[in-house]
Amino acid sequence: MISYPCAKINLGLNIIGERSNGYHDLETVFYPIYSLHDTLEIKYMGEDFPSDTDCDLKITGNVIECNEQDNLVVKAYNLLASDFELPRVHAHLYKKIPSQAGLGGGSSDAAYMIKLLDERFRLNIGYAEMERYAAKLGADCAFFITSELSYATGLGDIISPVDGPKGNLNGYYIVIIKPDISISTKEAYQSIVPQKPLKCCKDIIRQPIETWKEALHNDFEIPIFKAHEELAAIKQTLYDLGAIYAQMSGSGSAIFGIFRIVPNGLEEQFPNTFIFSSKL
Template sequence: MIIFPCAKINLGLNVVERRPDGYHNLQTVFFPVPICDALEIKTMDEHFPSAVACDLKVTGNAVECNEADNLIVKAYNMIAADFDIPRVHAHLYKNIPSQAGLGGGSSDAAFMIRLLDQRFRINIGNAAMESYAARLGADCPFFISAEPAYAEGIGEILSPVNITDHNLKGHTLVVVKPDVAVSTKEAFSHIKPCQPEVCCRDVVAMPVEEWKSLLKNDFEDSVFSFHPQLKEIKERLYAFGATYAQMSGSGSSLFGIFNSKVDKEEAEKAFADCRTFVIDF
């Protein structure tokens, strides 16, 4: 059985306060985008000599962690601890760029929970799957439904937000991933938590033309100070005609929203030094 974990972008990302536990409370809008991995599982024969219950093979983009630390394996072990499911072979084809602010690892974990639930008819239910996913990462619960959502807390408190039919239909999204890795430590190093003038949930209900002055990613100032080439890419997106441009998450991907169709070849040429994805809404 196969499933296709999707990526996400953040439409606005505000760090509003530091928590007593050392984490930060956020406000953001998660928006799913069809940049996808492929994840397949097959039941392992009972006689197959495997030392692990979830035997993972990764192809496509390199993943910089060992098998036991991969969130797909952790998701399997977590579900297997509570439900009687067989051992599996898992194959992940990695297409979503890593360390990009696109949520690829979190998506793989959440979709593994969904895949196990479907394949072995566990019937966990979305709310319980979101609870399991939250144990693996703050943005993992979003990928259980993978629908646009307003997120609070550390990213795990979700509520619906409906924006596509109002103001993104007919637009084109260009996602640009340079060969830059951004660490979480770097991203938080210069952050000064504060409440935004207008909540991102309210901004995304407005026409895209109004977003530039109101919708912010608070990580940009910090990350751009370490990686000025990311700021330059954002400026290039605007020069290329974007109505709105922003870094996603803590980077290093950036995206531009265009109010008309973008030619894929022209976009790839304009950002030839990066991986470029063109998506029509």
């Protein structure tokens, strides 16, 4: 059985408070990018197969620098196996979504693994319960259970429906640029002073997209752009190429731009860089 864990972008991201345990409360809108996705397949693993683990994971495509048994796909399997009687499985994950990008690739893989296991082995968990399981694996994992346009609060784990901007973005194109830069989310949070925005992102995205540039912000951009000026330069270049709106996704380092038409010369503007473009 195969599924296609999709990427996401954040439309606005505001850090509005800090908890006593050091974690932060935020507000953001998650927008799924279905055309940018990984591929995840699971199969039964026979009892005679020589594996020390119940979930044997193989990763191809983009390189992930971690032990495969530490991957969120395996953690998702182990989480469900603690409550359900699951057979041993082979899992094959083909990575296309770049890591450390703010695009949610690992979180998406985990959530889609939960959905695959639920469907393949008829666990009948239900979406609400799957979201609760997913939230245990990462703050934005719950969003990927439905992978539908959502407003997220709390740590990013409290998901609710939101109207728009689907009508606003129909017919537009997205360009995603991911340079070879790794961002320390911990350091980014340490540089932020939480503050409630003048207007919530879920209300701003209902406005015409032409108003977003002045109103829709990602609070991580200020400290991260200060530490990595090349990211600010990428955002400005996207505007120079005609983007109606551009923003860093999550804590980066991917920068996306929304265009009426895909600009020419992206490879020349961003050499040796991951570039993705698609119609929204």
